[in-house]
Amino acid sequence: LTENKVISFETIRVACKNCTLSTLCLPMGLTPEDVERLDNIVKRSRPLHRGDYLFRSGERFRSLYVVKTGAVKTYSPSEEGGEQVLGFHLPGEIIGLDAIDKEIHACSAKVLETSAICEVPFHRFEELSSSIPSLQHQMYRLLSKEIGQDTEMLLLLGKKSAEERLAAFLLSMSKRLHKRGLCATDFFLSMS
Secondary structure, three states: OOOOOOOOHHHHHOOHHHOOOOOOOOOOOOOHHHHHHHHOOOEEOOOEOOOOEEEOOOOEOOEEEEEEEOOEEEEEEOOOOOEEEEEEEOOOOEEOHHHOOOOEOOOEEEEOOOEEEEEEEHHHHHHHHHHOHHHHHHHHHHHHHHHHHHHHHHHHHHHOOHHHHHHHHHHHHHHHHHHOOOOOOOOOOOOO
16 A cells, blocks of 8 residues: 555445455445345445545544545544544444434544545434344444444553553454455554
8 A cells, every 4th residue: 555545446446246345345245125225225425535634523423434445534622732543443343323312423433544444424314224124233243343442442552561552453354354354464554
C-alpha cells in the first residue's frame, strides 16, 4: 500500500454480495435476498483521502461507516490539546457504533490513507434489521465484539508498559490483516 493508492469507482461500487469483506462485515450470515436488501440502503461515494473526516466529535449521529479499503483513525481531543487515539479501523470494520445511544459522536473519525467507505444510514438499517432477524443478530454480535475490544483495551492500558502496549498493537494489526487475507508479517502502518 502506498500513500497515493488509486481506488477505482468499480472498487467503490461493488455490491455487498460481491464484496470480499462480506464474511467480516454486516452481510455475514444473511441470505442472498437479505444481502440484496441491505445493499439497497448502503451509500457509496467518492474515495476519501488522508485527512478527510467521516464525522467529528459533537456531530449528530446519522450513519454507521464500514471501511471498504484503506484505514481510518478514531480519536478524542486530549486534555493537553493533542489527540487520544481510540482505534485504527481496517477494511470490514464498522465505525460509529458508540454513538447509537446518545445520537452524538463522542469522537472524530479521520481517514489515514486513500479509502473507500460504505455508509449505512442508521434509521434505514434499524428498519431493515427489524425485519431480518439474522441482521439483528449480526448487529448484536458486532456490539458485543466492540464491548470486548474496549475491555481488552482498558486492561492493556492499565496494566502494561509502553513496550507491551506497542507489541500488543502490532500483534493485533497482524491478526486483523491476516483475517483479511493479507500478509501478517510484512505490512504498512498508515498512522504516524
